[in-house]
Amino acid sequence: DIQMTQSPASLSASVGETVTITCRASENIYSYLAWYQQKQGKSPQLLVYNTKTLAEGVSSRFSGSGSGTQFSLKINSLQPEDFGSYYCQHHYGTPWTFGGGTKLEIK
């Protein structure tokens, strides 16, 4: 199975800052990488897929990049609604696997 390693595990930032979360795959997944946001007590929501395609309704403050085994999610000008947990997931063949998550908290 493909292992997904996400960093950092937690991140503290202020409103207005720019943050980057990284995700590494144990083997080549081409561009089949998705990012999800989960708020406390809620179900995850798709943010980005195919590395850099924004899901419907997602703010352009989010951007994804990378290919092969190294990927990142950048969030510009953090807003209060951006705080929560973020997960990467490869969608290149089954079984799909997730990164361990990044908890983004308000500083």
Next chain:
Amino acid sequence: QVQLQQPGAELVRPGASVKLSCKASGYTFTRYWMNWVKQRPGQGLEWIGMIDPSDSETHYNQMFKDKATLTVDKSSTTAYMQLSSLTSEDSAVYFCTKGGNYLFYPMDYWGQGTSVTVSS
């Protein structure tokens, strides 16, 4: 609009089985894969498997091969996941999620999740 309706909670005894439901609406049920994902309290996400509602083709995570069975009822546009021989390790929230019309498309809609508690 796409909706995936799941019961809020289930309480089951150790060793028993439970069948979770996911009622889909707002899209053509048979055109898109349906996935199931597990999340233990305070933990990350685990993909359990997926089913094609048009022909019931399934793909399972080997970790859940002997634990979960995915089925659908096309007439009621409902997906089901049966979990067997439950232990405390199975206490978790289980989400159904809509996939794409091809395998390499991620999960674009999620149900609210069913919280399963295994306890005597």
